Amino acid sequence: MMGGKVLIVDDSEMIRNFHSYILKSIGLEIITALDGADALEKIYGTEGELLICLTDINMPNMDGYTLIERLREDPNYEDLPIIIISTEEELQDKQRGFEAGANLYIVKPTEPDELVENIRMLLGR
Amino acid sequence: MGSIDELIYDLHSGDEKARAFAAEDIAFDGVPGGIKILIERLELEESRFVREVIVNCLKGLKGREIVEKIIPLLSSEDAFIRNASIEILSMQGEIATEFMRKILGDADKDIRKFALDILFQLKSLNTAELIAEALNDLDINNIITAVEYLGHMEDTNYTPKVNELLMRSDNILLRCTCLEALAFIGDEESIRCVNKMYPSYENISILEQYSFLKFVARKGADIHLSLIISLIAEKGQVMHKEIINAVEGILKRNPRKVLPHDLLNSLSYYLTTDIPNINKYELLILMGHYQNQEIYSILLQHVDHEKVLIRMGAVEGLGIYGNKEALPILLSMKEKVGDHDLLETLDKSIALLQ
Amino acid sequence: MELPLEYFIKLRNLIYERTGISYEENKIYYIKKRLYQRMEAGGFERVEDYLRHLKIFDPKGREFQQLMNLLTVNETYFFREFSQLQVFAESCLQEVIEHKVQTNNRTIKIFCAGCSTGEEPYTLGIILREMIEQYSSWEVLIKAIDIDENVISAARRGVYDQRSIKDVPSAYLQKYFTSPSNSKYVIDQDIKDMVVFEHVNLMDRRALRYEEDYDFVFCRNVLIYFDDVSRKQVVDKFYSLLRTGGYIFLGHAESLSRISSAFKIRRLSNHIVYQR
Numbered sequence: 001m002m003g004g005k006v007l008i009v010d011d012s013e014m015i016r017n018f019h020s021y022i023l024k025s026i027g028l029e030i031i032t033a034l035d036g037a038d039a040l041e042k043i044y045g046t047e048g049e050l051l052i053c054l055t056d057i058n059m060p061n062m063d064g065y066t067l068i069e070r071l072r073e074d075p076n077y078e079d080l081p082i083i084i085i086s087t088e089e090e091l092q093d094k095q096r097g098f099e100a101g102a103n104l105y106i107v108k109p110t111e112p113d114e115l116v117e118n119i120r121m122l123l124g125r
Numbered sequence: 126m127g128s129i130d131e132l133i134y135d136l137h138s139g140d141e142k143a144r145a146f147a148a149e150d151i152a153f154d155g156v157p158g159g160i161k162i163l164i165e166r167l168e169l170e171e172s173r174f175v176r177e178v179i180v181n182c183l184k185g186l187k188g189r190e191i192v193e194k195i196i197p198l199l200s201s202e203d204a205f206i207r208n209a210s211i212e213i214l215s216m217q218g219e220i221a222t223e224f225m226r227k228i229l230g231d232a233d234k235d236i237r238k239f240a241l242d243i244l245f246q247l248k249s250l251n252t253a254e255l256i257a258e259a260l261n262d263l264d265i266n267n268i269i270t271a272v273e274y275l276g277h278m279e280d281t282n283y284t285p286k287v288n289e290l291l292m293r294s295d296n297i298l299l300r301c302t303c304l305e306a307l308a309f310i311g312d313e314e315s316i317r318c319v320n321k322m323y324p325s326y327e328n329i330s331i332l333e334q335y336s337f338l339k340f341v342a343r344k345g346a347d348i349h350l351s352l353i354i355s356l357i358a359e360k361g362q363v364m365h366k367e368i369i370n371a372v373e374g375i376l377k378r379n380p381r382k383v384l385p386h387d388l389l390n391s392l393s394y395y396l397t398t399d400i401p402n403i404n405k406y407e408l409l410i411l412m413g414h415y416q417n418q419e420i421y422s423i424l425l426q427h428v429d430h431e432k433v434l435i436r437m438g439a440v441e442g443l444g445i446y447g448n449k450e451a452l453p454i455l456l457s458m459k460e461k462v463g464d465h466d467l468l469e470t471l472d473k474s475i476a477l478l479q
Numbered sequence: 480m481e482l483p484l485e486y487f488i489k490l491r492n493l494i495y496e497r498t499g500i501s502y503e504e505n506k507i508y509y510i511k512k513r514l515y516q517r518m519e520a521g522g523f524e525r526v527e528d529y530l531r532h533l534k535i536f537d538p539k540g541r542e543f544q545q546l547m548n549l550l551t552v553n554e555t556y557f558f559r560e561f562s563q564l565q566v567f568a569e570s571c572l573q574e575v576i577e578h579k580v581q582t583n584n585r586t587i588k589i590f591c592a593g594c595s596t597g598e599e600p601y602t603l604g605i606i607l608r609e610m611i612e613q614y615s616s617w618e619v620l621i622k623a624i625d626i627d628e629n630v631i632s633a634a635r636r637g638v639y640d641q642r643s644i645k646d647v648p649s650a651y652l653q654k655y656f657t658s659p660s661n662s663k664y665v666i667d668q669d670i671k672d673m674v675v676f677e678h679v680n681l682m683d684r685r686a687l688r689y690e691e692d693y694d695f696v697f698c699r700n701v702l703i704y705f706d707d708v709s710r711k712q713v714v715d716k717f718y719s720l721l722r723t724g725g726y727i728f729l730g731h732a733e734s735l736s737r738i739s740s741a742f743k744i745r746r747l748s749n750h751i752v753y754q755r
Binding site for chain 3 (some may be wrong): 142145146149153172173174177184185202216248278279280341360366370373402403404405406410433434437441466469470
């Protein structure tokens with residue numbers, strides 16, 4: 001996998017770590033955020049392009065749906081691939097996620113190979 | 126300030142500001158039934174600004190009533206309200222803890238997860254005990270959360286259970302979480318379990334290598350050094366943070382005057398690779414603690430580096446290393462240097478050598 | 480005593496989580512030095528014990544506040560955080576001016592919170608004089624507030640020493656200051672006339688409710704002194720003060736989103752800016 005930056009958004013340090021390990025192992029550079037609000041700070045504060053964003057739903061300060069909606073309002077991030085990774089697994093949660101503008105919805109706990117496959121697919125690699 | 130009727134009227138005004146001010150006054154002027162009024166408004170409110178004001182007001186109120194009225198909102202379909210409820214309850218202290226006990230038994234796994242989050246934020250007296258109940262939760266995500274939180278809280282009462290989870294789980298995320306928690310709460314038995322599960326480098330899957338290194342950083346010993354040397358050669362560019370922490374941890378717990386030769390070669394090599402400057406800074410300081418001859422030369426080499434952070438590492442390293450021959454070099458550097466932080470480290474090292 | 484990188488990162492993360500302030504890697508020595516001061520004061524021998532104390536045994540945040548007091552540089556001087564002021568002057572202010580010209584509303588209002596001895600509001604005054612064409616056709620107000628009456632008195636006098644003016648571009652120093660003696664600089668009366676100073680306590684819930692329609696709020700390096708709930712209350716006040724499209728500026732290392740998500744976040748010339 002060629003290089004590039006990925007943003008991991010989750011209020012759990014362990015989840016941020018685990019997803020970092022998976023993505024670092026395929027050569028990606030990681031930026032992490034504690035919640036949706038922090039994610040906005042990191043996205044707008046980072047120079048250079050973001051390849052993809054992984055986000056949880058339930059977080060303090062700003063939930064995942066709101067984060068995705070805000071990003072989609074900005075023409076610069078309309079097309080940013082976004083994957084939701086959440087414990088919520090009801091159909092309505094997934095629908096809400098896609099309505100907000102997510103590309104993919106994965107239910108925790110993450111299956112590392114599945115995540116890598118999905119990312120390759122989204123990035124066309 | 127208006128009467129209660131006026132305040133309620135303003136709470137539904139077309140103007141955001143009026144609604145925000147009304148919410149504040151309803152909360153803090155002790156309007157009877159105020160909590161219920163604010164919660165009802167929160168559910169209808171469309172302005173992000175006013176929603177945040179209402180939530181912030183609710184955070185500022187304390188007592189049984191607020192806990193009782195906010196708990197049902199944990200089941201809200203609205204993610205903003207669900208998560209705001211967690212934040213509000215996290216500030217309620219002992220009263221909330223009492224209620225969380227019951228919520229930990231809820232049929233809905235997501236509600237149980239929220240209870241764990243709230244308990245973790247609350248940090249009152251018996252929260253560890255309650256969080257530990259989730260080590261037996263039916264949902265693996267909640268078990269993982271409980272292990273993570275117990276690790277952060279550094280509560281060693283549940284170490285045996287976490288050891289067991291590590292040994293028996295076939296879920297890699299749970300194993301990683303256990304390893305990282307045991308770095309803080311692990312005991313002798315944990316070390317035995319880890320050495321048994323991962324007798325050699327080949328047995329550790331790539332993802333677990335990171336967590337394994339975190340465990341070794343706090344609980345590892347010299348026997349793990351050769352493994353780390355292999356990792357520096359193979360994974361040094363990706364796991365640099367974890368590798369360096371592991372080396373530092375082991376060396377700290379097993380003091381000696383000189384570094385073993387193979388480790389020194391490995392670390393010197395590491396300095397020449399493409400790891401971030403902050404890690405080179407760290408390595409130079411670490412090396413400064415050991416008296417190997419080669420280390421003195423390495424430190425001197427880096428004192429002229431183009432990156433300030435690396436120069437700082439070399440300067441600090443020289444101060445710690447203690448060879449007074451470095452003094453004239455540092456003194457002459459001081460004349461030419463403009464960077465404030467570098468000057469501070471120069472002063473410190475010069476003082477150490479004088 | 481050492482500060483392993485791991486603990487530096489943990490401390491840095493803790494500070495960011497609690498205050499939104501980020502410290503760059505270069506600051507490791509700076510933080511180390513002050514961390515040791517606090518450790519010595521509290522009798523902590525190991526960094527991990529001090530960190531544990533901050534996380535678990537300091538529920539009222541008193542030790543944390545002591546640490547923050549040491550870390551935050553409280554000095555104020557003219558043109559502090561120059562590159563942020565450049566973004567203000569060259570991008571945000573221009574945008575607002577254009578908008579005002581189009582809508583034929585030649586007023587500019589700036590709110591300056593925690594103005595201390597006046598360096599910041601007067602700096603903004605100088606910038607406005609320099610950046611607004613046909614200045615005399617505009618109505619300009621800079622409202623500057625502080626909780627400390629002594630600093631407000633000093634601000635009204637407008638007399639400064641070498642330290643305060645060290646970053647003033649020399650052309651501005653000539654143009655907007657007089658220097659009665661070698662070590663004294665007095666800000667010109669027409670800059671003084673742009674600023675109205677007021678004694679205000681931001682913690683007062685009803686303070687500033689009647690203020691509105693400001694184009695800019697500056698609140699740089701002030702919010703660190705508030706706890707979470709109070710900080711949000713203060714920022715909510717600033718939201719109410721601003722007109723739609725107005726900007727709020729915090730210190731360049733401070734972040735706003737985790738305090739309030741009501742603002743729109745944008746990237747302009749390598750800086751993050753926030754707009755109502």
